[in-house]
């Protein structure tokens with residue numbers, strides 16, 4: 116009897132797990148970053164991230180990382196990690212808290228498109 120029950124329940128669990136996973140993948144695929152849209156959103160970031168060797172001094176002295184040329188999905192997922200609190204930097208947490216998933220994807224694509232030699236790009 117116990118043996119039979121297991122056989123009935125396990126496939127259902129597997130199905131539930133695979134449905135949950137499919138749902139997640141579909142959600143992530145819906146959001147596509149747009150570098151042009153991102154350009155309209157970087158005004159929030161340029162005070163710190165566009166200055167070579169800039170250091171933020173609150174609450175401690177932090178080196179502000181260069182974003183231009185980094186991988187777009189990496190930037191978006193870093194922002195999501197700040198928003199969720201998985202990454203702890205207080206300034207970036209409060210900035211990321213105001214961003215939607217779409218904003219993060221757009222910003223990621225915008226910064227990914229920047230390189231040291233990008234012309235007309237004061238906002239790297």
Ligand code: HEC
Nearest residue numbers: 159160163171177178179180190193194204206207210222
């Ligand atoms: C007040 C200064 C400041 C502003 C404004 C700011 N940042 Fe940051 N950002 C930092 C600092 C300092 C770090 C490094 C924090 C750490 O060590 O986790 C950082 C880290 C990051 C990282 C992680 C980079 C990496 O290499 O892992 C990303 C991505 C990022 N910021 C994106 C943004 C975006 C996009 C904006 C605008 C929406 C923004 N930041 C606005 C100061 C700032």
